Amino acid sequence: MIHLRRQLPYRPTERMNVVSYPIRDIVMEAKREEAKGKKMIYLNIGDPPQYGFEPFRVIADQVKVALAENWKGYAPSEGDEEFRNTVAKIEKCKPEDVFAVAGLTEGIDFFFHSFIGFGEKVLLPNPVYPLYLSKAKQFEGDSVFYRHDADGQIDVANLSKKIEGAKAMVIINPNNPLGSLYSEKNLAEVVKLCSEYDVPIFYDGSYDRLILEGKPVDFRKIARGKVPFIYGSSLSKDFSYTGARIGWVAFHGERWAEVKNAFFLLCNQRLSVNWEYQKAAAVAMVHPSYPAYIADMNRKLIERRNTFIKMAGKLPLSFPVPKGAFYAFIRIESQKWRKDLQFVRAALKEGVVFVPGSGFGRQEDGVYFRSTFLPEPHIIEEAFSKIKRLL
Ligand SMILES: Cc1ncc(COP(=O)(O)O)c(C=O)c1O
Structure with a gap:
């Protein structure tokens, strides 16, 4: 037997x-x-x-420099100091608000793991990048979907019917899969609604430099001081370096202390993100070319x-x-x-x-x-x- x-x-x-x-x-x-x-x-x-x-050439060049300087061990689990400083300058937040992640993929995983509990409502766009569907299910959240209008803008009237009681809202802009770029006006309306209903935002800015038409928007400027949010991005798309596996999340607003602590624990648990690539990113992200x-x-x-x-x-x-x-x-x-x-x-x-x-x-x-x-x-x-x- x-x-x-x-x-x-x-x-x-x-x-x-x-x-x-x-x-x-x-x-x-x-x-x-x-x-x-x-x-x-x-x-x-x-x-x-x-x-x-x-991929943006400066990254590979700086990886060589970093390796020659022997940055080969475990980096601090929340991220290399120089990397966090560079991101903080871009994000206009404090370095302590920044976490290095292995691509935004890991940032999304940590967000759901630390913030969306059993049965808690999370607002997702429809259509949505599939990882969000999978993570919401894995962490047993309640996914509620908001729609877009014919131009691919967020349908605010539709959102307003669904927002009550949400723990968080996810925005992906420019959007995958729609390719839409939400306008400043559209985002300002969403921010207003989120602030009325006290719903913080996870903003996925993976493609925020890839603007083909229309006015680029800086969500941080629109939302700062109005609603708490987490801004995430990575080297994958904006720098064409998908294989680098370097991303970040930056917390904005005053109320995140406990969630940041949870992020810290998750970072500690997986030890580190490639040190040489973080060093390279710290230079490349603000390089004049x-x-x-x-x-x-x-x-x-x-x-x-x-x-x-x-x-x-x-x-x-x-x-x-x-x-x-x-x-x-x-x-x-x-x-x-x-x-x-x-x-x-x-x-x-x-x-x-x-x-x-x-x-x-x-x-x-x-x-x-x-x-x-x-x-x-x-x-x-x-x-x-x-x-x-x-x-
Ligand atoms: C909207 C969106 N978010 C996050 C990711 C994850 O990318 P990465 O982990 O390479 O940063 C992708 C990848 O395609 C994406 O399209």
Whole structure:
């Protein structure tokens, strides 16, 4: 009997049932197609270096300097002093309010772990970057979704019906997957509402330098003194250095002392974030050549976005014009497809990888998928020529 039990496959825990990451899950299916000899165009993941975007050079140069200076041990778990000082200057907060994290991914995990308890209501955008869905489930929070209008702005009337009793609200701006850039006016209205209902904000600024159209906004200026908030970002998108795994969260407002203490414990538990990359980030983030770097990246993204819009415009597809980041969240207007996964699988057979819209939360009014427009224009054109017959 004992012998038989030993031969059964090992089972993961029940809590694994809520862990998923649709952006990468679809890749397993794509790899199977590739193994059969099919050439695939990956439009599923927002990874700039994969599409020829060079990470900001100063980072790699400064990593070499840091390694030569022997910054190779465990860094202080809350973050390197120089790194926290640099971030504090950008955030206009105190260095003690800043925590280094292994990509904002870890910051999001720590936020839910430390602040969203069993049954506590957290307001999430719909559609939403999938990690938020997964983390809310993992920490047993109650996810309540707010909507966007046709321009991709936060629908404040809709939000006002849902906000009461929320423990926190998440804002992602520019938004993934919508590509929308919330205006100053829109954010000011949201801040006012949050302040009336005493709801603090977790602001995900992962793409805050990737502005393709419209006026850049500084949420810190809009919210400072009006509502407590946590601002998070990383080197992944704004510096095209996804592999660096360096991010930060900065606490703004007076009421966070106990939550910051909880962050401290979580940081201690995982010991450290790469020291040499924190040292490099401390220099790179305020380097005088960065504005030229980001202007060039945005220029390339605008060109690629425009090709994407032109190609999509020839098909029965609709989406708000992306004004920031590098994604479009696309609704299929043709009646051919009733299920997003069926469409995504059909596109995969044609050699193009997208993410089904349902991975970003339940979409009740239609069939959606998300695509990045990071690749060069000729690859975007090739992708559309491959999927055109499906629509
Ligand atoms: C909205 C958003 N937040 C957070 C992340 C996490 O990024 P990282 O952990 O690389 O900083 C991503 C990555 O795609 C994202 O799109």
